[in-house]
Amino acid sequence: MYSEKVMDHFNNPRNVGEIEDASGVGTVGNAKCGDIMRMYLDIDDNGVIQDCKFKTFGCGAAVATSSMATELVKGKTVQEALLVTNKAVMEALDGLPPVKVHCSLLAEEAIHAALWDYAQKHGIEIEGLEKPVNDISEKEEDTEEDY
Numbered sequence: 449m450y451s452e453k454v455m456d457h458f459n460n461p462r463n464v465g466e467i468e469d470a471s472g473v474g475t476v477g478n479a480k481c482g483d484i485m486r487m488y489l490d491i492d493d494n495g496v497i498q499d500c501k502f503k504t505f506g507c508g509a510a511v512a513t514s515s516m517a518t519e520l521v522k523g524k525t526v527q528e529a530l531l532v533t534n535k536a537v538m539e540a541l542d543g544l545p546p547v548k549v550h551c552s553l554l555a556e557e558a559i560h561a562a563l564w565d566y567a568q569k570h571g572i573e574i575e576g577l578e579k580p581v582n583d584i585s586e587k588e589e590d591t592e593e594d595y
């Protein structure tokens with residue numbers, strides 16, 4: 449049911465933890481399943497993500513997608529990180545079962561929330577970044593139609 453990559457990232461999640469004095473921190477949850485994810489970004493003066501860590505209180509697919517998402521955003525610019533969508537994360541994991549697609553949204557939204565926090569702290573605007581929601585279940589209906 450799960451790809452080898454999903455199982456690998458679930459069993460050995462990368463970048464678990466916190467970053468002290470992070471440039472941006474984002475927390476999102478899904479009220480329907482009760483899962484929560486927090487993402488920490490360390491961004492240098494050139495807007496490049498030097499480090500990314502996460503903590504997920506959630507299902508296996510949420511752990512695997514957040515793990516992969518942290519790997520994908522590391523070394524990217526803030527603008528490039530916006531392209532790390534839940535679709536991109538799922539592709540990198542060789543897919544997720546349809547009922548677990550919504551879990552990957554937590555990772556995308558947590559990155560956006562952390563980027564938003566970074567932008568707020570620095571008084572900048574990141575083109576294309578929309579204000580993140582705290583509860584992604586509000587967005588879920590749209591996504592389910594897409595898959």
Ligand code: FES
Pocket residue numbers: 478481482483506507508509510548550551554
């Ligand atoms: Fe809640 Fe997977 S069931 S994120």
